[in-house]
Amino acid sequence: MNIYDGHIHTPYCPHGTKDSFHQYIERAIKLGYQAMTFTEHAPLPQGFEDPTPDKDSGMQLENLENYIEQITQLKKEYSEDILIHTGLEIDYIEGFENETTAFLDRYGPYLDDSILSVHFLKTKSGYHCMDYSPDVFGKILEECNSIQDLYSLYYNTVKKSVNADLGAYKPRRIGHISLVMKFKNKYPNVDINKNEILETIDLIARQKIQLDYNGSGVNKPLCREPYPPDWIISEALKRNIPLVYGSDAHRAGELGQGFGELKQEAPLTHPI
Template sequence: MKDGHVHTSFCPHGTKDSLDDYIQRALQLGYTEITFAEHAPLPEGFIDPTPMKDSAMRYEDLESYFQSIEKAKGRYSGKIKINTGFEIDFIEGYEIQTANFLNEFGPRLDDAVLSVHFLKNPAGKYDCLDYSPDKFGEMVKEYGSAENIHQHYYQTVLKSIRTDLGPYKPKRIGHLTLANKFRLKYPVAQECTDEIIEILETVAKHGYELDYNGAGTAKPLCREPYPPDWVIREAKKLGIRLVYGSDAHQAKELGQGLDRMETKK
């Protein structure tokens, strides 16, 4: 069993659980493989719009991050396959900087996820889509409706798939339906079915994978995985590989939502 989306203590908005805490928990769950996909440093020149500026790890910590995972690989050799990875943010307008980062550090990665968290809003500034229910409510006012946010999110995800980010671009698309994180408080009258189907068709065309992200099941205003069951069924029709990811930011979150995936096999 692989968990392809796990965070670490290098994440400023996570916990101080050690790599050993995560790996020991993974072994308890019967994992055979784990990818530490920490939030890569944000592109050069991009200003984190969150209040604490804590969305991603710092550039200064990169070498320590790589070295820590290499040491863990040695400690657990023969017990579990450990992958050095990143969760890369696709940010509209920062494609060149992101490609440059991947060209520099991509050779050191075993695995990676490409995700959208930040949207360029109608005023030309950036919002963090999944920061908080209150922030999402402010975005609803800026965009005119929750539906408009969802549409813009899926348009941005589609751009992330189609954009050339160089030879080290991640081949797995992270939490495809993250726009649903606050769906129980900000429901949409109609889901962006056409946009999602177009994304799936594009993923299939490029031979990419999807992150089956269990974190949404634990979010009180979501209570479903990213993506939900109907999207999974459509993805499987297209032959798209789904890779489970807990998106754990603390060791105890490993395995969250996994039972939902197992029932869909």
Template sequence: MQLTKWDGHVHSPYCPHGTKDSLRSYIETALDRGLERISFTEHAPLPEGLDDPAPEKDSGMTFEDAERYIEELTALREEYKDQIDIRIGLEFDYFENDVDGTRDIIARYAPRLTDGILSLHYLWIGDRYYSVDYSDDTFAEIVEVMGSVKKAHERYYEGIQALLMTNLGEHQPKRLGHLTLPTKYIKRFPLEAEPDNLIETIKKVRQVDFSLDVNTAGFRKPLCGLPYPYPELLTVTQSLGIPLVYGSDAHLAQDVAADFDFNW
């Protein structure tokens, strides 16, 4: 368990699908809530030439915004250095059908960062990407093409295992975002049984020495009500000695460190 009072997964006004709350407002909220560290992990730009799979084309920052994001956070990190440790990071998407592009984006930005997360938001099935968490209707498309809710989850964990076992370069982040993201819609799509490859996936997290994002955003999703990973799995992660970093996945300032007091 982390000892530092730290929110390790926070977004910003540079998020194409978030609010325009200022970076300073996120930092001030972190200070008000007694945090010692805050990691900004905005969605990285997509690989060049990759068509954004999101319906609203809002998966990541533009290259121009990414430069402004790093510059503004660099100045704020210096300004607040005696009050809070500000980590400058990105949340990098793993694109199964464009691993080279994923690797290139990490190589382009990671050496300039002080934190980072690797996440899977899209699954390549057949000849296109499907969104895991854009909406319950887009997740329904994965359920339909895979044939069941259980198989949809298993396809996601197959993608997570590929992410974990792929060499993405010397600067790749070693923290995995929201391990159980498909449970975002668990109230609409209940699981009939635990995915067969879930525990195997957690063991691979340990095998490659990743830490896990304990992501509390699921508490704030109407069809979820659970963190990612959910509490039963946190017991498994601890038995394996996997480091955990709490993250709010805040897309507005008031959600910094939200729901960190849950019991498991």
């Protein structure tokens, strides 16, 4: 494939598989990857209670140093075969900006690359992991007046993440900005407010940050398209936003997923 994959999970993911780092790397080499970033779900901010049933949205803080050390060793082991970067997928959670900044101040110096993503939405009843399941998405929808309002809640949160001051080590790439569309075949939005999405894209362009061009949505049964879809990618290209392919693999066999479904004329960027 001769590609860079900037969004890969690991055996440290509590809701993924236990496929080893070596399995991921050997698979990447077999596929012809030139480079890869491991971006495990970072520990959730101090004081934030994970709303998912198994409390498994992020890795445990006590495992983080081992995670970094393991990747450091793997960089040396595979130095002649593939370029490996140390990264994290950081959750932007509204109201926990200070805690997130403190975490990044502490661990940011050890990271080569990172992603800032929105998985959690705040409603009157509390926080919800939006992409956890169709049922959870439906419960959030019940609190909103319409599917349009739920999309607005998501994109307003993404815009807050782009604008947030998270310190010197704030991630320079925004993750899967159409994640709200993960269950679109069950909860269709036939009247998408494209302006609020374009406003989000404009903010990303002004901040001169990258966009995660995420292939995992192709294999989600209620989505079946990349995050984001072609029309959003076309708008990103008009604004010269760098696109970084991400498989968002949670098992070694998912490396490369969705790559063939990406917009063919979209140039892909190495994030570093």
